[in-house]
Amino acid sequence: MLHVVFFEPRIPGNTGNAIRLAAATGATLHLVEPLGFVMDEPRLKRAGLDYHDLAHVVVHPDLDAAMAAVAPGRVFAFTTHTSTRFTDVAFRDGDALLFGPEPTGLPPEALEHPAVTDRLRIPMLPGRRSLNLTNAAAVALYEAWRQLDFPGGF
Numbered sequence: 001m002l003h004v005v006f007f008e009p010r011i012p013g014n015t016g017n018a019i020r021l022a023a024a025t026g027a028t029l030h031l032v033e034p035l036g037f038v039m040d041e042p043r044l045k046r047a048g049l050d051y052h053d054l055a056h057v058v059v060h061p062d063l064d065a066a067m068a069a070v071a072p073g074r075v076f077a078f079t080t081h082t083s084t085r086f087t088d089v090a091f092r093d094g095d096a097l098l099f100g101p102e103p104t105g106l107p108p109e110a111l112e113h114p115a116v117t118d119r120l121r122i123p124m125l126p127g128r129r130s131l132n133l134t135n136a137a138a139v140a141l142y143e144a145w146r147q148l149d150f151p152g153g154f
Contacts, residue, residue: 002027002144003070003096004137007063007110010036010101017134023054025145026152030066031059036101067115070096074117078136079106080129082119089120091144093151102133 004027009015015031022029039059060066067075073094078086098116100106111119122131122139131139145153 001093002091002141002148003030003073003094004028004141005030005032005066005070005075005096005098006101006133006137007032007066007098007106008034008036008101009133011133012037014102014133018137019055019057020051021134021138021141022056023051025141027141027145028056028058030069030096031057032063032066033059033061035059063110063113067113070094071115075113075115076118076120076140077106077111077113077116078122078140079111079119080121080124081111082121084118084120086120086122086140086143089118091147093148095144097137097140097144099133099137103130105130 004018004022006015006018009031018029058069060069073096074092075096075098076089077098098106098110100110122136124131
């Protein structure tokens with residue numbers, strides 16, 4: 001099982017889309033508080049469609065609790081502040097992919113958390129700030145799931 005961790009997500013539609021992503025791949029979606037919305041937010045429900053019951057979503061009070069929940073797996077923090085590409089990693093079952101909030105990305109205290117194994121980037125053209133949060137999570141999660149030969153998928 002793979003894990004996707006959203007640190008302090010702020011946009012309900014992005015998190016709703018991530019719920020669909022988790023349901024489609026079997027990954028667990030971890031949300032680190034504070035959230036920029038409430039879990040029964042209509043935009044969250046609408047973006048997640050009818051996938052809410054098919055996804056495993058866990059809300060954590062802080063980053064330490066989220067990191068404890070994904071242990072002993074490796075944690076990869078996604079940031080534009082590194083040269084290591086996400087495609088350079090041989091992902092393993094149990095790995096966690098950590099993403100920061102829109103529009104700031106992961107703060108230094110998250111990037112430097114002792115549970116973080118490495119920092120990874122998704123390549124983009126020069127002068128571009130970032131991808132949409134859930135798009136970035138989907139790109140990275142599908143690469144990790146592909147490397148594992150899509151367990152449970154068809």
